[in-house]
Amino acid sequence: MRRILTVTLMTVLAAPGLAWAADATGGGDMAKAFAVLAAGLGFGLAAGLCGLGQGRAAGSAVDAMARQPGAIARIQTAMLLGLAFIESLTLFVFVIAVILLFVKS
Amino acid sequence: MEIIEHPPIFHIPGIPDQVFYTWVVMAILVIVGVISTRRLAMVPRGSQNFMEVVLEQFLNELDETVGHDGRRYIPLIATLGLFILVANLMGLVPGLIAPTANLNTTAACALIVFFTYHWIGMRKQGVVNYLKHFAGPVPVALKPLMFVIEIISHCARPLSLSLRLFGNMMAGHILLAIFFFMMGLDGMLGWALRGTLGGIVLGAPATLLIVLFVIGFLFPLKILVALIQTFIFCKLAMLYIAEAVAEPEHH
Numbered sequence: 001m002r003r004i005l006t007v008t009l010m011t012v013l014a015a016p017g018l019a020w021a022a023d024a025t026g027g028g029d030m031a032k033a034f035a036v037l038a039a040g041l042g043f044g045l046a047a048g049l050c051g052l053g054q055g056r057a058a059g060s061a062v063d064a065m066a067r068q069p070g071a072i073a074r075i076q077t078a079m080l081l082g083l084a085f086i087e088s089l090t091l092f093v094f095v096i097a098v099i100l101l102f103v104k105s
Numbered sequence: 106m107e108i109i110e111h112p113p114i115f116h117i118p119g120i121p122d123q124v125f126y127t128w129v130v131m132a133i134l135v136i137v138g139v140i141s142t143r144r145l146a147m148v149p150r151g152s153q154n155f156m157e158v159v160l161e162q163f164l165n166e167l168d169e170t171v172g173h174d175g176r177r178y179i180p181l182i183a184t185l186g187l188f189i190l191v192a193n194l195m196g197l198v199p200g201l202i203a204p205t206a207n208l209n210t211t212a213a214c215a216l217i218v219f220f221t222y223h224w225i226g227m228r229k230q231g232v233v234n235y236l237k238h239f240a241g242p243v244p245v246a247l248k249p250l251m252f253v254i255e256i257i258s259h260c261a262r263p264l265s266l267s268l269r270l271f272g273n274m275m276a277g278h279i280l281l282a283i284f285f286f287m288m289g290l291d292g293m294l295g296w297a298l299r300g301t302l303g304g305i306v307l308g309a310p311a312t313l314l315i316v317l318f319v320i321g322f323l324f325p326l327k328i329l330v331a332l333i334q335t336f337i338f339c340k341l342a343m344l345y346i347a348e349a350v351a352e353p354e355h356h
Contacts, residue, residue, distance in 0.1 A: 080333060080336065080337065081337065081340060081341075084269065084333075084334075084337040084341075087269070087273075088265050088268065088269040088272070091268060091269055091271075091272030091273065092265075092272070094272050094275075094276055095272055095275075098275065
């Protein structure tokens, strides 16, 4: 039941974007409409999953820091590196979204 | 992009913006360098003291990452770090742009790191040994496969290095641009100035809220991101160099 509700909600929320994108480009250009849709959905997905991953990483790091306060500096360095690697995957999606949105093909 | 992003204040026709602002960064760094080394003293004061503290951080990181031989690479790492730091922070000044918010600048930095660490590795271990080191400690039958995989992963390094810096800076700029757009004459402020009741009741507080949010949250966040990205770029460059100079263990 909840799944059906979610899917319906997503469709309803996505429809105006599609309509707006189709309007803005003069109606006929479906590629641009799907580009806007893909950029939004893809970046949302990437940001959410990146949040999950970074949350796990930061949580474990804080756990380790609480257990070993002497090693805070090294744990912090490792955490920052890990967060950067996780985040860079999101940024790839961001670059792709920017290309989809702004580069005129 | 030009829909939401305003051009910088100073624009010289015929020269791309990021090149001109790279020159500005270079000028800032040269001036700071000249000022802080003009009167060298054993007990440093003022700008010399400041620059020594900054370089001390780079030295500490190099010692920690590369090891006892790491101080040879301080010119490369510190130059990259200072350039990227000043360039990142320059994007926060309204009217200027960050040269690192352009893929060409970051790709140049990443390619310098890429070629340098290969060069260092080949100088240190010899070409054949360095290429052997790619294949890794696996059985002979698997070596060709490992070699190809390693080559691909090494080629992905400058890509991720440049895209990470570029994406972070660019995302921050687009975020700021969108918030200024929401605040400005096309957004909440325009609504408030139109004189309708809703505009005055809702638009004016909304403008104030966005201003407070940008000053109190977004700008500190962008300063933090600028520092962290500089740190990560330098740290990764150091790690690559450390991996290139490390002797293979299985001998």
